[in-house]
Amino acid sequence: MPMPRDEHQPVPEEPAPLRVIGTRPPLYGAVDKVTGRAVFGADISLPGLLHGKVLRSPHAHARIVSIDTSRAESYPGVHAVVTARDLPEGAGERFERDNTLAGDKVLYVGHPIAAVAAESPHIAEEALALIDVQYEVLPPVLDVRRAMEADAPLLHEALRTWSLAGQAASPSNVAEHLQHVKGDPERGFAEADVIVERSFTTTMVHQGYIEPHASTALWHPDGSVTVWTCTQGAFPVREHLSSLLHLSMARIRVVPTEIGGGFGGKASSYVDVVAALLARKAGRPAKVVMGRDEVLKATGPTPGTFIRVRMGARRDGRIVAAEAELCYEAGAYPGSSVGSGADTIFACYDIPNARVDGYDVVVNKPRTSSYRAPGATPAVFAVEQVVDELAERLGIDPLEFRLLNCAREGTRRVSGQPYPRVGFAEVLEAARAHPHYRAPLGGPNRGRGIAFGYWGNWAGQSCCTISVNADGTVSLLSGSVDVSGALTGIAMQAAEELGLELEQVQVRVADTASIGYTDVSAGSRTTFGTGLAAIEAACDVIAQMCARAARLWGVPVETVSYDRAAFTTSLDPTKRLSFRELAAQLSATGGPVMGRGNVDGDVLRRGGAPGLHIADVELDPETGKVTVLRYTAVQDVGRAVHPGNVEGQIKGGVAQGIGWALYEGCFYGEDGQLLNPTLLDNKLPTAMDIPEVEPVIVEVPDPVHPYGVRGAGETPIVPVAGAIANALYRITERRMERLPMTPAYILERMGVI
Amino acid sequence: MDGKVRVQATINGQPVEFLCEPRQSLLECLRDVLGLTGTKEGCSDGNCGACSVLLNGRLVNSCLVLGVEVDGQEVTTVEGLAGPDGLHPLQQAFIDHAALQCGYCTPGMLLAAKALLDREPEPSEERIRQWLAGNLCRCTGYDRIVRAVQDAARRMRREADAHAEG
Numbered sequence: 001m002p003m004p005r006d007e008h009q010p011v012p013e014e015p016a017p018l019r020v021i022g023t024r025p026p027l028y029g030a031v032d033k034v035t036g037r038a039v040f041g042a043d044i045s046l047p048g049l050l051h052g053k054v055l056r057s058p059h060a061h062a063r064i065v066s067i068d069t070s071r072a073e074s075y076p077g078v079h080a081v082v083t084a085r086d087l088p089e090g091a092g093e094r095f096e097r098d099n100t101l102a103g104d105k106v107l108y109v110g111h112p113i114a115a116v117a118a119e120s121p122h123i124a125e126e127a128l129a130l131i132d133v134q135y136e137v138l139p140p141v142l143d144v145r146r147a148m149e150a151d152a153p154l155l156h157e158a159l160r161t162w163s164l165a166g167q168a169a170s171p172s173n174v175a176e177h178l179q180h181v182k183g184d185p186e187r188g189f190a191e192a193d194v195i196v197e198r199s200f201t202t203t204m205v206h207q208g209y210i211e212p213h214a215s216t217a218l219w220h221p222d223g224s225v226t227v228w229t230c231t232q233g234a235f236p237v238r239e240h241l242s243s244l245l246h247l248s249m250a251r252i253r254v255v256p257t258e259i260g261g262g263f264g265g266k267a268s269s270y271v272d273v274v275a276a277l278l279a280r281k282a283g284r285p286a287k288v289v290m291g292r293d294e295v296l297k298a299t300g301p302t303p304g305t306f307i308r309v310r311m312g313a314r315r316d317g318r319i320v321a322a323e324a325e326l327c328y329e330a331g332a333y334p335g336s337s338v339g340s341g342a343d344t345i346f347a348c349y350d351i352p353n354a355r356v357d358g359y360d361v362v363v364n365k366p367r368t369s370s371y372r373a374p375g376a377t378p379a380v381f382a383v384e385q386v387v388d389e390l391a392e393r394l395g396i397d398p399l400e401f402r403l404l405n406c407a408r409e410g411t412r413r414v415s416g417q418p419y420p421r422v423g424f425a426e427v428l429e430a431a432r433a434h435p436h437y438r439a440p441l442g443g444p445n446r447g448r449g450i451a452f453g454y455w456g457n458w459a460g461q462s463c464c465t466i467s468v469n470a471d472g473t474v475s476l477l478s479g480s481v482d483v484s485g486a487l488t489g490i491a492m493q494a495a496e497e498l499g500l501e502l503e504q505v506q507v508r509v510a511d512t513a514s515i516g517y518t519d520v521s522a523g524s525r526t527t528f529g530t531g532l533a534a535i536e537a538a539c540d541v542i543a544q545m546c547a548r549a550a551r552l553w554g555v556p557v558e559t560v561s562y563d564r565a566a567f568t569t570s571l572d573p574t575k576r577l578s579f580r581e582l583a584a585q586l587s588a589t590g591g592p593v594m595g596r597g598n599v600d601g602d603v604l605r606r607g608g609a610p611g612l613h614i615a616d617v618e619l620d621p622e623t624g625k626v627t628v629l630r631y632t633a634v635q636d637v638g639r640a641v642h643p644g645n646v647e648g649q650i651k652g653g654v655a656q657g658i659g660w661a662l663y664e665g666c667f668y669g670e671d672g673q674l675l676n677p678t679l680l681d682n683k684l685p686t687a688m689d690i691p692e693v694e695p696v697i698v699e700v701p702d703p704v705h706p707y708g709v710r711g712a713g714e715t716p717i718v719p720v721a722g723a724i725a726n727a728l729y730r731i732t733e734r735r736m737e738r739l740p741m742t743p744a745y746i747l748e749r750m751g752v753i
Numbered sequence: 754m755d756g757k758v759r760v761q762a763t764i765n766g767q768p769v770e771f772l773c774e775p776r777q778s779l780l781e782c783l784r785d786v787l788g789l790t791g792t793k794e795g796c797s798d799g800n801c802g803a804c805s806v807l808l809n810g811r812l813v814n815s816c817l818v819l820g821v822e823v824d825g826q827e828v829t830t831v832e833g834l835a836g837p838d839g840l841h842p843l844q845q846a847f848i849d850h851a852a853l854q855c856g857y858c859t860p861g862m863l864l865a866a867k868a869l870l871d872r873e874p875e876p877s878e879e880r881i882r883q884w885l886a887g888n889l890c891r892c893t894g895y896d897r898i899v900r901a902v903q904d905a906a907r908r909m910r911r912e913a914d915a916h917a918e919g
Contacts, residue, residue: 026848026849026851027848027851027853027854029856030847030848030853030856031840031848032856033853033856034834034840034844034848034853034856034860034863035791035831035832035834035835035840035844036789036791036792036830036831037791038856039790040790040793040857042784042790042793042794043784120774122776122777207891209855209857209891210793210795210801210803210889210890210891211793211795211855211857212794212795258856260793260855260856260857260858261857261891261892289794291796292795292797292798292800483855484892644851645851648851648854648892648893651893651894651896651897652854652891652892654894655893655894655895656891678798679795679796679798679800679801679889684889684891685895686882686885686886686887686888686889687882687883687886687888687895687898688883688886690894690895690896691896692896693894
């Protein structure tokens with residue numbers, strides 16, 4: 001199969017029957033995971049290993065006056081103490097460097113300041129208490145709107161707002177003001193018969209992966225270093241190490257371990273540089289494993305937000321104008337997900353006139369990181385309630401209203417790009433046809449809500465190699481780490497393309513010395529982008545083996561083809577070699593065959609994945625407790641390579657969305673202390689809290705992928721809070737303007753308390 | 754800290770002797786002293802269940818038990834689940850039902866489920882959900898874990914029946 005398919009070529013009505021794609025084989029690595037053999041970040045052990053611990057700021061905002069490490073250094077069992085002074089002069093980008101080990105200021109409670117390597121984690125912890133840091137405590141700013149005010153405390157004296165007008169002259173906590181405008185919003189609102197405007201606030205939420213970050217560094221006598229780490233991307237970790245240590249990439253090998261959840265949070269590097277510094281200074285390998293409180297205090301939550309949405313529609317049900325203002329907390333350093341929030345907020349709809357303003361704002365909380373469809377969930381929570389209210393005011397069924405206004409092929413997004421083929425309407429129609437949408441609620445204090453969300457998948461860059469073994473099996477190396485089954489989906493695409501059974505494909509994650517640059521496993525890109533690389537590597541293998549067959553048979557290579565696991569030539573029907581037969585002859589016909597796939601998926605124009613969710617909830621009017629009774633998630637996934645994995649992504653994403661909607665959050669005191677740094681108080685959903693989510697897979701193939709694959713992993717979290725809010729409205733007749741929608745908040749909205 | 758303590762215990766059916774500091778948790782002893790890294794640390798304060806093991810058949814968070822406390826006791830970890838004949842029915846059911854994604858909570862989840870099925874061979878779905886509520890999973894949304902435990906329970910009852918008849 002050629003790859004990639006020309007985007008202008010129509011997708012065949014009846015795709016060729018597939019043998020591997022669309023089946024549900026066991027997850028790669030599952031046996032190791034159920035027997036405890038899988039090696040995760042903290043499981044790395046080396047002879048002479050030291051244990052590192054990190055000293056963290058007790059203040060949300062302070063100037064560091066002095067650091068005295070001498071008592072810690074002389075503590076028995078301590079082998080090294082490091083601070084920012086141990087980083088090479090001028091190394092790395094300033095904010096990256098300061099977030100790794102603080103320079104002259106600390107900007108959040110938990111900000112790393114120093115680290116100790118000792119014989120045991122306990123000794124290292126004891127030594128941390130002996131490091132004397134003098135602070136000049138400064139007033140913190142914790143709320144995004146307060147941080148935007150002119151007289152707010154400044155986190156970075158040198159930060160100037162970037163906008164379309166260039167860089168501002170005076171310092172500000174607003175790192176960026178972005179804007180998208182389409183059509184004429186003022187004229188659009190003038191045409192509207194109904195206008196709804198509401199404002200929403202959402203709190204920071206942590207990704208909540210169960211495995212804390214862990215990194216182990218070993219320096220070699222030649223000055224090179226090996227780092228084992230649990231990460232969503234070994235190559236970005238290598239780049240980060242190279243930049244902050246002033247070390248050639250050829251001297252760094254990053255070995256990704258199994259990863260115990262990431263959801264975007266392990267796309268950032270926190271302790272890798274610290275482990276490397278400690279190991280180098282101590283002259284022994286060092287491992288740094290974060291505690292849960294460190295994870296919750298100092299690793300990337302997703303931004304808290306303030307979002308204002310205004311939308312107008314005509315009596316005929318057409319949305320004619322929309323505007324949104326999104327203010328996102330970046331945490332201590334610029335780089336919130338406001339960009340993708342702004343990109344996503346009106347993404348489901350065809351709106352002729354719209355304006356979106358986004359603000360990336362620093363506050364005295366940890367630097368935010370990606371979290372599953374970064375920036376989209378708060379935006380969709382806001383917009384879907386406004387859309388729901390418009391439909392109600394117009395007396396139109398909420399699903400019909402969305403169908404009337406949904407984006408279609410060619411619709412130009414507010415952020416500029418026109419859509420390729422994406423199954424917005426197909427998803428809505430599948431939801432409308434689903435029995436859940438019309439099923440009776442079956443009791444009082446129950447409500448049903450829907451919400452429509454979208455995530456525009458990232459493709460990124462990926463590498464794979466495929467080596468042919470003499471027995472006709474192949475060994476596939478992936479540059480992507482295995483996040484929740486992605487490796488199985490990548491191997492399945494290679495097997496499909498090669499005409500082999502999945503059992504004949506051995507698949508492993510490569511370290512950074514063994515394959516070319518591959519982006520993080522994130523952005524719903526891995527099965528798509530690294531799948532493309534696997535397909536390209538498979539095509540390369542087939543091309544090389546066709547040449548071998550041609551040589552064996554003495555025929556021109558153009559006459560040789562490969563189909564159904566057999567090589568044939570059009571010149572001689574008696575000539576036929578199976579993949580296995582030819583593999584056995586490689587040694588005698590020119591040596592090994594290794595195929596390569598190295599792709600930049602971003603050069604392909606492509607669409608993302610829309611999802612429509614239907615939520616039934618029950619509210620206890622006395623306590624405010626919400627129970628999710630029934631949940632259906634309809635999603636366009638292009639083609640489900642492994643439907644079981646896709647369903648798993650949908651179920652897991654919805655579970656996270658339910659937690660975000662109802663109780664999860666990082667709550668801070670006025671002094672910037674995180675009030676809930678445990679999993680008892682930062683409650684994640686348990687088996688008692690999540691109903692059996694029903695995924696409904698819609699397959700509208702993505703024309704740029706040979707098998708039509710879209711990314712599937714992130715969309716499932718996007719509509720959840722909005723769907724639950726709309727369900728709660730049916731019960732309470734109150735719009736929910738805050739996340740999480742805790743019992744106290746719901747009762748407050750109802751006027752009960 | 755001076756003075757390591759000698760601990761003799763039965764771990765996964767094998768007699769084991771090790772030295773540990775009085776302040777080390779059972780979780781630390783399993784992972785750092787004995788190299789049994791199948792048991793995972795997620796929080797070290799008893800809230801996530803990733804470190805679940807069986808102590809004399811009873812489900813505990815090994816981060817909340819001191820190593821010295823297991824002297825003379827029996828401990829079962831994930832490494833002790835599979836027998837010479839292959840995987841434990843729970844392990845096989847977790848694979849068959851895709852009841853794991855990242856796999857980090859899986860060892861604890863398996864031990865928690867085993868503790869339940871050892872005492873209640875036929876638990877209801879509600880009972881399974883309640884029992885497993887001390888074990889956090891962030892990937893799956895739980896329903897496949899519940900299905901796997903129900904399926905393993907069926908398999909184990911069948912095996913027990915066959916054993917009784919045989």
